[in-house]
Amino acid sequence: WLPTTPQPRRSFSELMASRSFYEKTHDLIMNNFDTQYVVGRIDIEKFKIVNDVFGAEEGDLLLKYLATKIKHYVQDFGTYGRLDADIFAVCFPWSLNNVERFVNYMQTQVKEYPLEFDVIPCFGFYIVDVVTLPVDIMCDRANLALRTIKGNYVKSYAIYDDRLRRSLIEEQSIVSQMNSALESGQFEFYLQPKCSIDTGNIVGAEALVRWRHPMKGLISPGKFIPVFEKNGFILKLDVYIWESVCKLLRQWIDEGRQPMPISVNVSRINLYNPKLCDILIGLVEKYQLEPYLLELELTESAYTENEKLLVSIIERLRGYGFRILMDDFGSGYSSLNMLKDVAIDVLKIDLNFLRNSAQSERGQKILQATIRMAQSLDLPVIAEGVETREHVDFLLRSGCMFAQGYCYSKPVPIEEYERKVSESQIKSSKAKKQEQL
Ligand code: C2E
Ligand code: CA
Ligand code: CA
Numbered sequence: 001w002l003p004t005t006p007q008p009r010r011s012f013s014e015l016m017a018s019r020s021f022y023e024k025t026h027d028l029i030m031n032n033f034d035t036q037y038v039v040g041r042i043d044i045e046k047f048k049i050v051n052d053v054f055g056a057e058e059g060d061l062l063l064k065y066l067a068t069k070i071k072h073y074v075q076d077f078g079t080y081g082r083l084d085a086d087i088f089a090v091c092f093p094w095s096l097n098n099v100e101r102f103v104n105y106m107q108t109q110v111k112e113y114p115l116e117f118d119v120i121p122c123f124g125f126y127i128v129d130v131v132t133l134p135v136d137i138m139c140d141r142a143n144l145a146l147r148t149i150k151g152n153y154v155k156s157y158a159i160y161d162d163r164l165r166r167s168l169i170e171e172q173s174i175v176s177q178m179n180s181a182l183e184s185g186q187f188e189f190y191l192q193p194k195c196s197i198d199t200g201n202i203v204g205a206e207a208l209v210r211w212r213h214p215m216k217g218l219i220s221p222g223k224f225i226p227v228f229e230k231n232g233f234i235l236k237l238d239v240y241i242w243e244s245v246c247k248l249l250r251q252w253i254d255e256g257r258q259p260m261p262i263s264v265n266v267s268r269i270n271l272y273n274p275k276l277c278d279i280l281i282g283l284v285e286k287y288q289l290e291p292y293l294l295e296l297e298l299t300e301s302a303y304t305e306n307e308k309l310l311v312s313i314i315e316r317l318r319g320y321g322f323r324i325l326m327d328d329f330g331s332g333y334s335s336l337n338m339l340k341d342v343a344i345d346v347l348k349i350d351l352n353f354l355r356n357s358a359q360s361e362r363g364q365k366i367l368q369a370t371i372r373m374a375q376s377l378d379l380p381v382i383a384e385g386v387e388t389r390e391h392v393d394f395l396l397r398s399g400c401m402f403a404q405g406y407c408y409s410k411p412v413p414i415e416e417y418e419r420k421v422s423e424s425q426i427k428s429s430k431a432k433k434q435e436q437l
Helices: 012-030 047-054 056-074 094-111 135-147 162-183 222-229 235-252 266-274 276-288 299-304 305-322 337-342 351-359 363-375 390-396 412-435
Strands: 037-045 079-084 085-093 120-127 157-160 187-196 204-215 217-219 262-264 293-299 326-327 345-349 381-384 400-405
Touching: 012 037, 012 079, 012 085, 012 135, 012 400, 037 056, 037 135, 037 305, 047 056, 047 157, 056 079, 056 085, 056 094, 079 135, 085 094, 085 135, 085 293, 094 157, 094 187, 120 135, 135 157, 135 162, 135 235, 162 235, 162 337, 187 235, 204 222, 204 235, 204 412, 217 222, 222 235, 222 299, 222 326, 235 262, 235 266, 235 276, 235 293, 262 266, 262 412, 266 293, 266 299, 276 293, 276 305, 293 305, 299 305, 299 337, 305 326, 305 337, 345 363, 351 363, 351 381, 351 390, 363 390, 390 400
Parallel strands: 120 157, 204 262, 262 293, 293 326, 326 345, 345 381, 381 400
Antiparallel strands: 037 085, 037 120, 079 085, 187 204, 187 400, 204 217
C-alpha cells in the first residue's frame, strides 16, 4: 500500500489497496466484538500544491513518509490503508484518548518532515457503532466529519456524531424541498426599518428573506442560506427576493406613495455570476424604478475573497446609479484595506463589532475612530444590531447617523412596516409643525 508516483486517476493497485483496507478492517471488527473501533480518514490539505511547487517526486516522498509513519503507529493494534493518492485510512480501538494520541503523533511527524511548506494533515473519525455497516460507508462518514473542518486551522480533527448526522439529514431535507418551495411561493421577505438616530424617523428598510414552511413554520435564513450558498441555489433565491422587492416598490409608487429605499442582500456567491449586473439593471428597468430605491448590500468578506472582482462589479453598478452598502463592516481582517480600494456609498457596521466595542474602552475608541474616518470620506454610517438605549447613546456621541436593530424594530411583515412608516411620517410632520410655531 506504499504509494508510488501519484497519478491523476486511481490505478488498479490503488483500488486494490483500498479494497484490501476494507477487507482487513471488516475482519478486524467482526473478529473482535468485545472491542469498539473507530475508523479514521487522513487528508493532506493542499497536497496538490506540494506536487505543483516541489514536483511529483517530492510529493511521492512525502506520501511514502506518511504511510510509513501511519503503519508504524497502527500496525500492532489496527489496520491502515490508502484510499486515494493523498488519502489514508486507519482503524483502531476507539477511545478519545486513542484518537487524540494518534492525531498528535501524526502532527508531530508531519512537522518534522523537512519541506519548506506547511503540510497540514486533517482527520475525520467514525466511531463504529453499527458493526455491519460496510467499511467504505464508515470511511464516508469519517469523511463527512472531516469535511466540516477542512480549511479550519484551529480544529484538526472531527468525529462523526449524532449532531452531524442530524444536520446532514436537515441539509438533505432543505435541498430536496428548495425548488418546490420557491415555485409555490414559500419564500418571502420581512422588512427591518432603518432609522435616523437623531430623530428616530424611518429612513428605509432592509429586506430579509424568510421561508414560510408549511410544516415547520417560519424558518430563519441562518438555517438555509449557508446550504444554498454551497449548492448555488442562492443565485435563484436572491434574484427572486430582489424581484419581489422591486414589485413592492412599484406597487407603492402606483398607490401614490413616495417609497423610501429598500436594501437587499447580494450573496458573495452572486458576485461570480457573470450576469449579476445585467439582472439587477434588468429588474429596475422592468419595474421602472430609480436605481437608488433598490440598495445593494454586499458583504465585506467578498472583498477578502476576490477584491478585483468586487471592485469591478461595484464600479459598474454605481455607474448605473445603484447605491452600495458595505455589509458586516468590521467583521473581517481587511476592513481598512477595503475602504482604501473600494468606492461605496454607505458603511454598515457589523452587529458584533458594535456589541464587542461597547464593552471595552479600547473597543469604543476603535469604533469611534472608524466612524470618524468614514465621515472624513463622506461615507454615511449605519450601525446594525442596535439593541439597547446605551448602544443608541454611544452611537449618537460617536457621530453615527443611522441605526437598525431591535431597539427600533425587529424585521416585520410588509403591512406592519407600512404601518410603522405612516406613524413615523405623522410623527415627523407634527415635529416639523412644532418647529415652525
Ligand atoms: P445580515 O444581512 O447581517 O442581516 C442582519 C441580521 O441581524 C438579520 O438576521 C436581522 O434579523 C438580525 N438583527 C437585526 N437587528 C438585530 C438586533 O438588534 N439584534 C440581533 N441579535 N440581531 C439583529 P436574519 O434576518 O436572521 O438574517 C441573517 C443573515 O442572512 C443576514 O445577515 C444575511 O447575511 C442573510 N440574508 C438574509 N436575507 C437574505 C437574502 O435575501 N439573500 C442573502 N444572500 N442573504 C440573506
Ligand atoms: Ca445585510
Ligand atoms: Ca450585516
